[in-house]
Amino acid sequence: xxxxxxxxxxxxxRERRSKRASRPKTLQDLSSVIAMNIWKLAKEAFTxxxxxxxxxxxxxxxxxxxxxxxxxxxxxxDRLIYEKIAEEERAPFITAVATxxxxxxxxxxxxxxxxxxxxxxxxxxxxERFKNYAECRFDNGPGxxxxxxxxxxxxxxxxxxxxxxxxxxxxxxxxxxxxxxxQRVTEDxxxxxxxxxxxxxxxx
Numbered sequence: 001x002x003x004x005x006x007x008x009x010x011x012x013x014r015e016r017r018s019k020r021a022s023r024p025k026t027l028q029d030l031s032s033v034i035a036m037n038i039w040k041l042a043k044e045a046f047t048x049x050x051x052x053x054x055x056x057x058x059x060x061x062x063x064x065x066x067x068x069x070x071x072x073x074x075x076x077x078d079r080l081i082y083e084k085i086a087e088e089e090r091a092p093f094i095t096a097v098a099t100x101x102x103x104x105x106x107x108x109x110x111x112x113x114x115x116x117x118x119x120x121x122x123x124x125x126x127x128e129r130f131k132n133y134a135e136c137r138f139d140n141g142p143g144x145x146x147x148x149x150x151x152x153x154x155x156x157x158x159x160x161x162x163x164x165x166x167x168x169x170x171x172x173x174x175x176x177x178x179x180x181x182x183q184r185v186t187e188d189x190x191x192x193x194x195x196x197x198x199x200x201x202x203x204x
Contacts, residue, residue, distance in 0.1 A: 027089055030189055031096035034077060037185045038097070039104055042069035045174045052169065054158070059112040063105065064157040070101055071126050072150040072175070073182045075133040076142060080186050098126055129153070141183060147175045 046056075046066045056062040078094050085093065099119075106118035137143030151170035158166050186192065 027085070027093045027190075028096055031093055032100060033189050034186060035097045035100040035104075038070055038073045038077075038182060039101060041073060041178050041181055042066045045069045045178050049169065049174060052173075054166065054169065056158070061157050063109055063112070065154050067105060067122065067125065068129075068150055068153045068157070069174075069178060070105070071129040071133075071153075072142075072147075073178065074098060074101070074126065075130055076138075076179060076182055077186050078130070079138045080183060080192060081190065084192050085190070098123065102126075142175075142179050147171050147179070150175055 043066060046062060046069065049065070050056065056065065074094065074097065077097065078090075081090055081093070102119045102122040105122055109116060109118045132149060133146060136146035136149060138146060148167070148171060151167040154170050155166040
């Protein structure tokens with residue numbers, strides 16, 4: 001079943017205002033760039049799984065799968081910026097990225113499923129996922145258990161189908177390029193290569 005997802009990115013009023021402004025971009029401005037890329041990569045992973053023959057028989061399965069790839073990427077971003085962006089800026093930045101993604105997902109859910117408390121549901125599940133991802137190893141990228149947790153969550157959403165290779169597909173095929181691309185985007189957009197660890201001491 002082909003799910004009719006929006007291809008247009010949801011733009012908040014703040015994002016539209018910032019485009020018209022000539023001031024230097026803040027972290028809050030850059031949050032929309034990160035969010036847009038996370039949405040794009042999550043959709044691409046879902047679309048590729050469809051083309052590979054994985055069956056999403058319910059619209060909710062499609063949305064839930066996309067959300068899992070979103071949570072996965074959000075936590076990668078959070079781990080990348082940890083100790084490279086001041087804590088008082090880091091939390092609002094991740095919240096801004098998550099909020100924009102929640103609003104975009106909610107727009108799709110409203111069109112497919114009708115009205116509902118989709119933004120709050122997104123945030124609640126995201127917080128649960130973050131607690132579990134925080135227990136997983138991250139050394140310059142997501143470790144085995146980190147990616148396996150994503151795969152198991154996606155597989156859980158596809159239990160109504162007879163697809164047997166979901167975990168392998170996600171771990172071996174879908175997750176690696178998603179992780180690589182969102183890491184590169186985050187490092188480039190936020191200039192992480194040029195940020196020193198907050199707790200590092202000057203040499204000499």
